[in-house]
Amino acid sequence: MVKPSEESEFDLVCKEIQKNGYVTNNHKEWLTHNFGIRFLTASQTLQEGKIKKYVFTPSGRILWIVTGKERNYQILPKANFCSCFDFYFRVINHETIFCYHLIAQNLADALNKYDVIDESDTSFARLMNELLMFPDQKRKLTIAKIEEVRKVASEILFKKKEVVISTLLETLREGGFERLTTRHLVNILKSDKAKRFKCINGLWTLLFDQ
Numbered sequence: 423m424v425k426p427s428e429e430s431e432f433d434l435v436c437k438e439i440q441k442n443g444y445v446t447n448n449h450k451e452w453l454t455h456n457f458g459i460r461f462l463t464a465s466q467t468l469q470e471g472k473i474k475k476y477v478f479t480p481s482g483r484i485l486w487i488v489t490g491k492e493r494n495y496q497i498l499p500k501a502n503f504c505s506c507f508d509f510y511f512r513v514i515n516h517e518t519i520f521c522y523h524l525i526a527q528n529l530a531d532a533l534n535k536y537d538v539i540d541e542s543d544t545s546f547a548r549l550m551n552e553l554l555m556f557p558d559q560k561r562k563l564t565i566a567k568i569e570e571v572r573k574v575a576s577e578i579l580f581k582k583k584e585v586v587i588s589t590l591l592e593t594l595r596e597g598g599f600e601r602l603t604t605r606h607l608v609n610i611l612k613s614d615k616a617k618r619f620k621c622i623n624g625l626w627t628l629l630f631d632q
Contacts, residue, residue: 428519429519431456432528435449435452435453436528436529436532437532439533440531440534444533445533456519457518457520457522458596459593459596459597460520460522460596461522461525463526463598464523465526465529467523467526468526468529471537472489472490473487473488473527473530473537474486474487474489474536474537475536475539476539476549477541478541478542479542481543483543483546485546485550486499486527487553488504490506490523490598490600491567494553495523499527499528502520502524503524504521504523504524506521506600508521508522508523508600509523522597571599571602572611572618572619574594574597575590575611576618576619576628579619579626579627583627583628584626584627585625585626586625587608587621587624590607590626591603591604594607608621
């Protein structure tokens, strides 16, 4: 459950980062402690330059976009809103305060580290329509994405030794794979050519002797 003070504390951290112009070790410790993999994914998103600020003329309207692993997401900073699944399923239910897209946008804004894209007002409707177009839920992951899922799963299992599939799924969704299902994840792990994953009595573990 989200604590009422977390949002104001995060706002304070972002203001300190903006004032300093960089993220201190204390900031990293706080962000890691409070957001875990969400902060790590947000940091990677920031480093990869995936935060876009569209500025429309002559209205001056602003549109924040974060490029995720599966699609682009709209951010409304003042409302702390994101159009991703993690926001709708966990932020709204008060399981966490921010999805990683919101964390990335806040940090990008504080560090002034984002791409500015100038567009005319006539392009606004087109861009919004593109954002509202929902991709096919049954679209298959690429081979590279599947290997990334296995990589993250192996890292989790290396640390935790044994976990249920729901824990793996939740962590992967926090890391950006919002549309991954339990059945899909199980198939990905079972089809691993290196045979690194095994399920015993409902607990998944990593095989080190393969």
